[in-house]
Amino acid sequence: MRIVEVIAAARHTKTLLGMARFYGATDAWCGDRGEDGRRAIRMLVDDAHRQALIDSLQDLFRTDPDARIVIQPVDTTLTRDTPRQQDEALRRAQAIAATREELYSEIVKGARLDSNHLILTVLSTLVAAIGLLEDNVAVLIGAMVIAPLLGPNIALAFATALGDRALVWQALRTNAAGLALSLLLAVVIGLIWEVDFGLAxxxxxxxxxxxxxxxxxxxxxxxxxxxxxxxxxxxxGVMVAVALLPPTATIGLALGSTRWDAALGALLLLAVNIVCVLLAAKLVFLFKGVRPRTWTERNRARQSIRLHLALWALLLSALVAIILLRAEPVIALH
Incomplete structure (x- = not known):
């Protein structure tokens, strides 16, 4: 449940209250008219109806640059619902709890290539390298916690679900920069530090x-x-960092130590994990019904979805085939 606040010209008050009733808002109330002629109308809307309401509001104010739509979180509300009503509310809560716009606002933060992202990448790589070299699981987990690798990958899957090319390139750029920086730093560490690849x-x-x-x-x-x-x-974020950061650091350490076989194995692990994360994220976005608002955008997104699903499925099939081929000599020995 969220509070959807609309700040718009007072003449829209009746229309907005009607929309609140039509989309099943639990409650709606108006603020006083301001000196600029605008008024704030707040609606308490459940998760099941919020996306449809926001889509209609965007259509209504498409040509009004002074209108604002603000979505505010609600921690809890005190009601006198019966047990049956409480069960119904719980059932509705199983639906998607964040609208497309809320997801976009949250996800795009993780796709930004800024100083914070680069600094966290350097710090997490240093910590991960020490954890690998010292065979220390606790230190390695610490690196996973601060690794900023979740954002760009989830942003890439989300962008392809919406057909947002600008966000696709932004996510790719941030992901490539983070992985390249981590890899380069690990190579330097591998050059100056003796690496024992017998460590677990x-x-x-x-x-x-x-x-x-x-x-x-x-x-x-x-x-x-x-x-x-x-x-x-x-x-x-820790789970995804488990899949991405340690293999990247291992590739760099192996290259710095001229252990090409170890580097190839870690590279295969990293490739498998990236493709799997993207494919799984994409499928969940589809299952949750995350899609663009307008018909034109949906048509463009449909093409993007088919292309990227086919691409990632093909890459995963190829990587699994390589894994099975690499495992055959081991199986033969047994």
Whole structure:
């Protein structure tokens, strides 16, 4: 449930209150008319109807630059609902808890290539490299917590669901910059630090199996479910960082130590995890009904969805085939 506040010319008051009733707002109230002739109308709207209401509001104020639509969170409301009404409210809450606009506002933050993103990438790579070199799981988990790798990947899947080319390129640029910076820093560390690839944490990141595919798929799906359900993404961010940051650092350490076999294994793991995260996130966005508002945008997004789903499915099939081929000599020995 959210409060949708509309700040617009007072002449729209009757229309807005009618829209509140039509879209099943639990409550609606008006503020006083301001000196600029505008008035604030607030509507308490549940999750099931909020997206349709916001779409209609955007259509109404498409040519009005002075109108504002503000969405505010609601922690709780005190009611006298019966147990049956409470159960019905809980059922409605199972639907998507964030509108397309709320998701966009939240997701685009993670796709920004700014100083904070770069600094967090450097710090998380340093911590991850130390954790790998010292075979210290606790330090490695610390690197996963601060790694900013969740945002660009989820933004890329979200952008392709909407057919938003600008956001696609922004997400790709941020993702590439973060991975490249992490890789370069790890290579430097590998050049100046003696690396023992017999350590458990390093050896784990140089070998990929089908279990790793399942982990990455689950991580991507959980990330999007947390966003669309309005839950905290902290734990999910850790899960995705597990899939992306350690393999990247391992590739750099292996290249710096001229261990080409280890670098190839870590690269395969990283590729599998990125493709799986994107594919799983994309499928959950489709399942949750995240799509553009207008027919033209939906038509463009439909083409983007088909193209990227086919591309990621093809890449995943190729990577799984490589994994199985790499595993055949091991199976033969047994």
């Amino acid at each position: 944490e390093l050896a784990t990141r140089t070998d990929v199996g089908l279990a790793g595919v399942v982990l990455a798929l689950a991580s991507g799906a959980a990330a999007v479910l947390s966003l669309t359900s309005g839950l905290s993404s902290t734990l999910v």
